[in-house]
Amino acid sequence: AQSVAQPEDQVNVAEGNPLTVKCTYSVSGNPYLFWYVQYPNRGLQFLLKYITGDNLVKGSYGFEAEFNKSQTSFHLKKPSALVSDSALYFCAVREGAAGNKLTFGGGTRVLVKP
Amino acid sequence: GAGVSQTPSNKVTEKGKYVELRCDPISGHTALYWYRQSLGQGPEFLIYFQGTGAADDSGLPNDRFFAVRPEGSVSTLKIQRTERGDSAVYLCASSQAGKTFKQFFGPGTRLTVL
Numbered sequence: 001a002q003s004v005a006q007p008e009d010q011v012n013v014a015e016g017n018p019l020t021v022k023c024t025y026s027v028s029g030n031p032y033l034f035w036y037v038q039y040p041n042r043g044l045q046f047l048l049k050y051i052t053g054d055n056l057v058k059g060s061y062g063f064e065a066e067f068n069k070s071q072t073s074f075h076l077k078k079p080s081a082l083v084s085d086s087a088l089y090f091c092a093v094r095e096g097a098a099g100n101k102l103t104f105g106g107g108t109r110v111l112v113k114p
Numbered sequence: 115g116a117g118v119s120q121t122p123s124n125k126v127t128e129k130g131k132y133v134e135l136r137c138d139p140i141s142g143h144t145a146l147y148w149y150r151q152s153l154g155q156g157p158e159f160l161i162y163f164q165g166t167g168a169a170d171d172s173g174l175p176n177d178r179f180f181a182v183r184p185e186g187s188v189s190t191l192k193i194q195r196t197e198r199g200d201s202a203v204y205l206c207a208s209s210q211a212g213k214t215f216k217q218f219f220g221p222g223t224r225l226t227v228l
Binding site for chain 2: 004006032034036041042043044045046049051090092094100101102103104105106107
């Protein structure tokens with residue numbers, strides 16, 4: 001069975017400071033990893049994915065994530081946070097090309113203070 | 115272009131009633147997914163359609179839940195004899211054939227069972 005853990009319920013950061021949202025995963029095959037963001041009263045929006053290739057992937061709105069196979073982690077990062085980045089962030093995993101369903105973590109609320 | 119749409123946006127019903135939730139995927143997307151998001155949690159997979167058939171219904175919690183996609187486009191999630199524990203946001207997502215790693219989510223239907 002596949003699983004995702006987001007150890008922090010909330011992350012607080014000052015605007016302009018770097019932002020990191022942690023994610024670790026467990027999957028039996030090769031992982032496909034994703035980050036989604038959820039704004040109030042809106043659907044989940046895709047930020048970025050790791051399928052294969054470079055461990056550092058870049059996505060929307062200046063976000064990036066680093067795949068670390070030995071630590072089974074896929075932390076989301078942004079060098080300089082904006083107040084508008086305040087939202088709920090979800091990490092998700094899928095079991096390679098054969099799998100279809102996404103397994104999500106519990107989410108991390110990010111609050112960027114001016 | 116139009117994204118994934120879901121109707122109704124909110125549904126309030128009484129315990130024991132029957133409800134139907136509708137999902138209109140992005141035009142041309144052959145894969146369709148249903149997830150359930152309870153308060154404070156990440157989305158949980160319910161069922162996945164490839165075309166008209168349910169390719170994976172392993173996430174349906176019990177036989178009160180059923181979903182159809184008769185023409186390979188619109189899908190309806192049906193819940194019989196609703197219980198208070200069914201209260202959640204029901205999310206629908208769709209993806210293109212061959213690109214099932216990128217799922218586009220709708221805004222969800224918030225179901226409240228009184």
